[in-house]
Amino acid sequence: MSRIGVFVCHCGTNLASVVDVEKVAAAARELPGVSYAAEYKYMCSEPGQQMILDAIAEHGLKRIVIASCSPRMHETTFRKMLKKSGVNEYLLEIANIREQVSWVHTDSGVATEKAVDLVRMAVAKVAKDEPLKASSIPITKRALVVGGGIAGIQAALDIADAGHEVWLLEREPSIGGRMVMLDKTFPTLDCSACISTPKMVDMSAHPNIKLLTSCEVAAVRGYIGNFTVTIRQKAKYVNQDICTGCGNCEEKCPVKVKSDFNKGLSDRPAIYRLFPQAVPAKPVIDRAHCLKLTKDRCGLCEKVCPLGCIDYADEDREYDETFGAVVLATGYGLCDWTAMYDEYGAGRFADVIDGLAFERLVNASGPTEGHIVRPSDGAEPKTVVLVKCVGSRDPKKGKPWCSRACCMYAAKHAHQILEKIPGARVFVFYIDVRTPGKNYEEFYDQTRKDGAVYVRGRVSRIYKEGGRLICQGEDSLLGKQVRVAADLVVLETAMEPAAGARETAALFGASADANGWLQEAHPKLRPVETQAGGVFLAGTCQGPKDIPDTVAQASGAAAKAIGLLNKDEMETSPMIVAVDEAKCSGCGACVDICPFGALSLEILTAREGRWERAERFVCKVNAGLCQGCGACTVACRTGAIDLRGFRNVQILEEIDALWT
Amino acid sequence: MDVANRTNTAAGGEPKILAFCCNWCTYTGADLAGLNRMKYPANVRVVRVPCSGRVNPQFILRAFARGADGVVVCGCHPGDCHYATGNFFTRRRFMLMRGLLEFNGIDPRRFHARWISGSEAAKFRDFVSEVCAIVKGLGHE
Ligand SMILES: Cc1cc2nc3c(=O)[nH]c(=O)nc-3n(C[C@H](O)[C@H](O)[C@H](O)COP(=O)(O)OP(=O)(O)OC[C@H]3O[C@@H](n4cnc5c(N)ncnc54)[C@H](O)[C@@H]3O)c2cc1C
Numbered sequence A: 001m002s003r004i005g006v007f008v009c010h011c012g013t014n015l016a017s018v019v020d021v022e023k024v025a026a027a028a029r030e031l032p033g034v035s036y037a038a039e040y041k042y043m044c045s046e047p048g049q050q051m052i053l054d055a056i057a058e059h060g061l062k063r064i065v066i067a068s069c070s071p072r073m074h075e076t077t078f079r080k081m082l083k084k085s086g087v088n089e090y091l092l093e094i095a096n097i098r099e100q101v102s103w104v105h106t107d108s109g110v111a112t113e114k115a116v117d118l119v120r121m122a123v124a125k126v127a128k129d130e131p132l133k134a135s136s137i138p139i140t141k142r143a144l145v146v147g148g149g150i151a152g153i154q155a156a157l158d159i160a161d162a163g164h165e166v167w168l169l170e171r172e173p174s175i176g177g178r179m180v181m182l183d184k185t186f187p188t189l190d191c192s193a194c195i196s197t198p199k200m201v202d203m204s205a206h207p208n209i210k211l212l213t214s215c216e217v218a219a220v221r222g223y224i225g226n227f228t229v230t231i232r233q234k235a236k237y238v239n240q241d242i243c244t245g246c247g248n249c250e251e252k253c254p255v256k257v258k259s260d261f262n263k264g265l266s267d268r269p270a271i272y273r274l275f276p277q278a279v280p281a282k283p284v285i286d287r288a289h290c291l292k293l294t295k296d297r298c299g300l301c302e303k304v305c306p307l308g309c310i311d312y313a314d315e316d317r318e319y320d321e322t323f324g325a326v327v328l329a330t331g332y333g334l335c336d337w338t339a340m341y342d343e344y345g346a347g348r349f350a351d352v353i354d355g356l357a358f359e360r361l362v363n364a365s366g367p368t369e370g371h372i373v374r375p376s377d378g379a380e381p382k383t384v385v386l387v388k389c390v391g392s393r394d395p396k397k398g399k400p401w402c403s404r405a406c407c408m409y410a411a412k413h414a415h416q417i418l419e420k421i422p423g424a425r426v427f428v429f430y431i432d433v434r435t436p437g438k439n440y441e442e443f444y445d446q447t448r449k450d451g452a453v454y455v456r457g458r459v460s461r462i463y464k465e466g467g468r469l470i471c472q473g474e475d476s477l478l479g480k481q482v483r484v485a486a487d488l489v490v491l492e493t494a495m496e497p498a499a500g501a502r503e504t505a506a507l508f509g510a511s512a513d514a515n516g517w518l519q520e521a522h523p524k525l526r527p528v529e530t531q532a533g534g535v536f537l538a539g540t541c542q543g544p545k546d547i548p549d550t551v552a553q554a555s556g557a558a559a560k561a562i563g564l565l566n567k568d569e570m571e572t573s574p575m576i577v578a579v580d581e582a583k584c585s586g587c588g589a590c591v592d593i594c595p596f597g598a599l600s601l602e603i604l605t606a607r608e609g610r611w612e613r614a615e616r617f618v619c620k621v622n623a624g625l626c627q628g629c630g631a632c633t634v635a636c637r638t639g640a641i642d643l644r645g646f647r648n649v650q651i652l653e654e655i656d657a658l659w660t
Numbered sequence B: 001m002d003v004a005n006r007t008n009t010a011a012g013g014e015p016k017i018l019a020f021c022c023n024w025c026t027y028t029g030a031d032l033a034g035l036n037r038m039k040y041p042a043n044v045r046v047v048r049v050p051c052s053g054r055v056n057p058q059f060i061l062r063a064f065a066r067g068a069d070g071v072v073v074c075g076c077h078p079g080d081c082h083y084a085t086g087n088f089f090t091r092r093r094f095m096l097m098r099g100l101l102e103f104n105g106i107d108p109r110r111f112h113a114r115w116i117s118g119s120e121a122a123k124f125r126d127f128v129s130e131v132c133a134i135v136k137g138l139g140h141e
Helices: A021-029 A046-059 A071-083 A098-102 A108-127 A150-161 A192-205 A248-252 A291-295 A300-304 A355-362 A406-420 A440-450 A501-507 A547-565 A589-593 A631-635 A648-658 B026-035 B057-066 B086-103 B121-138
Strands: A004-009 A034-040 A063-068 A092-096 A135-138 A142-146 A165-169 A209-212 A215-223 A226-233 A317-323 A325-328 A332-334 A352-354 A383-390 A425-430 A453-456 A459-465 A468-475 A480-486 A488-493 A495-497 A535-537 A569-572 A577-579 A599-608 A613-621 A641-643 B017-022 B044-049 B070-075 B111-115
Touching (some): A004 A021, A004 A046, A021 A063, A021 A108, A034 A046, A046 A063, A063 A071, A063 A108, A092 A108, A098 B026, A108 A648, A108 B044, A142 A150, A142 A547, A150 A165, A150 A192, A150 A209, A150 A325, A150 A547, A165 A215, A192 A209, A325 A501, A352 A355, A355 A406, A355 A488, A383 A406, A383 A468, A383 A480, A406 A425, A406 A440, A406 A488, A425 A468, A535 A547, A589 A631, A631 A641, A648 B057, B017 B026, B026 B044, B026 B121, B044 B121, B057 B070, B070 B086, B070 B121, B086 B111, B111 B121
Parallel strands (some): A004 A063, A063 A092, A142 A165, A142 A325, A325 A535, A352 A488, A383 A488, A425 A453, B017 B044, B017 B070
Antiparallel strands (some): A135 A569, A215 A226, A226 A317, A332 A495, A459 A468, A468 A480, A577 A641
């Protein structure tokens, strides 16, 4: 005998006003396997739950059906309740007679008949339920942060300060990201290096943080709590353990390469550090430009190095490490406007630059020591045009989004020009001015008071005339064409996801949206999580942001990672698939269908006699990866793989129950 | 077995339609229809499954064999699947399903699949009402 107990809830009058609950309970009593049925005003309340527990004890009930609201509402409540009884919490089914009956039907007779049907289905299913036990997996207490911009730095520091080990992986030779390229930061105008470089030094000195630079994520296996990451360490050709960063090699290297960090406004040698305050403060060799590595000539750096650090034979290496949690902080890049804007000269005019190039120009430690000059001739510009929304908010250019930081940094740039160049004139072409942030509107206001002229409209064309750059556009407030002759034009271009971010995220099972920004699990309620358990998002990889928002999100992601790492082990749902090895033919159809890579074929030694040994393939389930969708069960030809809690026999019984 | 003759409509009663709804999207959408007190015909009985990809064509044949007048399968929109790709399998499987039903002497108009998200309560109501009307129209074969 199944000894099933059925409990019908009134939900106040929510249910009872439409469904004849007494009739439902009476009908339940007649069902096969049911030994007890009762109804009560509020099953989910304290006394309601107590009543169920008492009935379990008194009548020796072994399986429970509750006819009430949706299982999405109280299934966990009743599971918790069953933990206090002798009944396994998975020997429970809920008949949804509120959302699916009393709230959507008005005729009491019809509604009651349907409620009885739903109870009959639940009773048939519960009779085939199996006791299940949640299992747990151990958690590796170490986090990986991918990307060492301000987002990654903040997340790593927060996790490390909470007492957990963190590895920060950066693909460039130094951490710092875009923020270290900036001069001053809005709205307070504090110097970017002054607030970011101390954090970088904290990082490198932190006992819980290990810094990996010139590294990439090559492959990932595993899942929340246990990600096995294959890390590719690119060759640096400089022994980082003994190098002191004296700089002799950088001085003597004869090669000149355009510096990406300085946006091509200066040169750097082939053995170089990204910028003077780079962390780690040691050079690496750029293998594409080193004469020794490309042509087997030169070798000067090896000769001048007092410690013998140079190792031309260095090679890329790959190794595996395991992490419990992952924070993705891959940041952004600026769009390549030269490929998109022929009307702005497509890069033919040296004095049309983007915002980051301007940051380098105005930066005291930049190539001009902070003098704003024209890249073409080094002259001080008297008239500067700033163009906003270049690429941003322009579906025709394939970038419909607002890049969010540009309105404010354009105001900052205007302010810096007016401050540094006496008598300068600044025109800002804009579509809208967006300043939603603390003290942002005030900052913008001040910039206008300082003398920046805001012109509402897009610039349609930039061309050269008499050595000056003519910016032609429409002033849409006046409704007429305007032309400004400028000495320097700064295009405040669109942020876009960092190259390769989508691919890196995919290795961890996280996805990107149509524009390539990494996808949060819920846009409002789960903004730092991804669909992949244990993988969190920080900073501009998730969408354009300024520094305050980036840092806030990074701390949010860190809090999530800390919460995970604070646990020793994690409960996993037992409602996953299981394989009956005796039935499994090892065909592998299920392996291909699984979206989580949870299934694999393994060799089973079926028989081991004195003369022969028979081996065959069977499917194995990785309990940490299986999410319980059950897609594989349909692909299985022999019916060997089945989903616990939703087994074939349970669903078939539910169907049969409707027509008995 | 003459499946068509076993349906409830054949016996003159109200038709019964079995609906397989995925837990994450359509089941939630149906709950929302309740929360919003939307009204729809009482002919539908929902079986909750984790994913529409869990629905074995065998379940559908079984329902018809037992006397279902109609069967529907509902899941998340393509690209929105809680399990990433489950509903793509659903789509492929149920294109084949219609042919299989016809082969078994069941009018394929008795079977429908639809993507209904957790917020599309009205779509759930409309879909259920529509299938109900179709099935009633088919009556006794
Ligand atoms: C011209 C300009 C001026 C600005 N001025 C201001 C300002 O004044 N105030 C303000 O608040 N904001 C400003 N911003 C915005 C600010 O730059 C960003 O908010 C901030 O730098 C974002 O930090 P992040 O860590 O998210 O990204 P990033 O700084 O881009 O860092 C990402 C890091 O991840 C690394 N990475 C990327 N992909 C991988 C990978 N696959 N594997 C390993 N590593 C990877 C990158 O090399 C990089 O180091 C400005 C932006 C621009 C363009």
